[in-house]
Amino acid sequence: MxxxxxxxxxxxxxxxxxxxxxxxxxxxxxxxxxxxxxxxxxxxxxxxxxxxxxxxxxxxxxxxxxxxxxxxxxxxxxxxxxxxxxxxxxxxxxxxxxxxxxxxSDYSIFSVPYVFEDYQQFEKAMNNKEVTDRLYLQxxxxxxxxxxxxxxGERNLYTKNREVKDVSGMEGLKVRVQPSQTSVGMIESFGAVPTSMAYGEVYTALQAGVIDAAENNETALVNNNHGEVAKYYMYTEHQIVxxxxxxxxxxxxxxxxxxxxxxxxxxxxxxxxxxxxxKETIKENTEIAKNEMNVKFVEVDKQSFIDSVQAMHEDFAQSEKTGEIYKLVKGAAE
CATH class of the missing domain: 3.40.190.170 (Bacterial extracellular solute-binding protein, family 7)
Structure with missing residues (x-):
């Protein structure tokens, strides 16, 4: 049936x-x-x-x-x-x-945490014809x-009731992730517990305590009302997908x-x-989340997060499946 x-x-x-x-x-x-x-x-x-x-x-x-x-x-x-x-x-x-x-598998490059140090590096890579020809036509x-x-946008961590200052604050947190093995590995490297679920289930899962946190850009707080139940938004900037x-x-x-x-x-x-x-949407959503939903925006020790995922970078660089795209994107970004 x-x-x-x-x-x-x-x-x-x-x-x-x-x-x-x-x-x-x-x-x-x-x-x-x-x-x-x-x-x-x-x-x-x-x-x-x-x-x-x-x-x-x-x-x-x-x-x-x-x-x-x-x-x-x-x-x-x-x-x-x-x-x-x-x-x-x-x-x-x-x-x-x-x-x-x-x-x-080439598309998994975007899920590698901190493959881009900032948005400028991302733009460099995405305006490189060698990179886009490989990705687009593959x-x-x-x-x-x-x-x-x-x-x-840049994906950041947001939690229901825990303010995280560095990667040690991730210990034991149940975090919703996208259905991506790379994203699962990232959350595990942070010391947290990855939980895969449909995006539409995140609000009720946070509300019920099924998960403690999720990660996304600022629009999730307002467009999906996640700011009603998640009161801390940390600028981890771990992925640009x-x-x-x-x-x-x-x-x-x-x-x-x-x-x-x-x-x-x-x-x-x-x-x-x-x-x-x-850019205009992110600016508006951040102001709404901060002033109307009482979400606290937190700067973190980003280097502690970067250090925790270096083994993932080594695996990608050395893998027969992903090594070529990793080197191509990193070279274009820098």
């Missing part, structure tokens, strides 16, 4: 997307209307930037190509969105780089390619070179647009 229900759940969005265009073509497969899935709310900065991408595509193509956005996880989880993009049931999706780890043989990235805009590779290849250029230019320009939207 569960398998049957699960199959129906996957089939419904696919049927929803298989709408015929005016010429009888299947939109999202042969027509010029693109379907884009993501799991953020309509007021999230990433959604605003995706809406800008859609506007730019239509404008640059003089109305020949349009993009319909399915927000709020309407078409499923991030993993489901990736799988739908692989099969071509949707044309594009916005997913966290960490969600792509299980599809391509997955073409499994059904999708990346078009661009969006700043998802971007959001990625991916597209079904066969769908991309069916466009002419001129149309491909339109899509790529729109993606790049939407990333530039996103930087300003993101």
């Amino acid at each position: 569960r398998k049957f229900i699960g199959g129906i759940a996957v089939l419904i969005p696919i049927l929803l997307l298989a709408a015929c265009g005016p010429d009888g073509s299947i939109l999202g497969q042969g027509g010029k209307e693109l379907k884009l899935a993501h799991n953020q709310s309509l007021d999230h900065p990433v959604h605003k930037s995706l809406a800008e991408f859609a506007r730019l595509v239509e404008d640059k193509s003089e109305g020949e190509i349009s993009v319909e956005i399915f927000a709020n996880g309407q078409l499923g989880s991030e993993r489901e969105a990736i799988e739908l993009t692989q099969t071509g049931a949707v044309d594009l999706s916005k997913v966290s780089a960490s969600a792509l780890e299980s599809f391509e 997955t073409e043989d499994i059904g999708f390619r990346a078009l661009t990235y969006y700043n998802a 971007p959001d990625m805009l991916i597209m079904n590779s066969a769908r991309f290849d069916r466009f002419s070179e001129e149309e491909q250029q339109v899509i790529l230019e729109a993606a790049e320009e939407s990333t530039i647009y996103h930087e300003d939207v993101w």
Whole structure:
């Protein structure tokens, strides 16, 4: 019965997307209307930037190509969105780089704690063509390619009722992590207990004491109301994990070179647009969390956290699977 229900759940969005265009073509497969899935709310900065991408595509193509956005996880989880993009049931999706780890190990580089010392190093790497060509095109043989990235901020620790000043304060804390082996290893290196769970469960888990802490950027405090139950926000700045805009590779290849250029230019320009939207959002959210939700923002001894994960860096650098991307990204960042 569960398998049957699960199959129906996957089939419904696919049927929803298989709408015929005016010429009888299947939109999202042969027509010029693109379907884009993501799991953020309509007021999230990433959604605003995706809406800008859609506007730019239509404008640059003089109305020949349009993009319909399915927000709020309407078409499923991030993993489901990736799988739908692989099969071509949707044309594009916005997913966290960490969600792509299980599809391509190169994406695990973003989960390595402190692989970037600051956001400037991250930008250097993401504006390096050798880095982006490897990351963006590495997955073409499994059904999708990346078009661009969006700043998802620096990930920091927030706790329900414990102020953490250095890594020793992490001892025994139950911390929600993303479904990423690298993130699990990071929390263990900090001396805490990693707990994987869906993002939508974090609020009630913090409230009930199932977990003591989580880690994310400042938008989580306000957009997801985590600041109502988590009263300490520590600037650990342990990861910079971007959001990625991916597209079904066969769908991309069916466009002419001129149309491909339109899509790529729109993606790049939407990333530039996103930087300003993101900075303003973080500023606003921090003020709301501080003044209206009484969240205390704490500076930490970041070096103690950096020291605790050096073994992870050595493992990545020496691994046959991740050594090449680690060296490439570190070299570009520095």
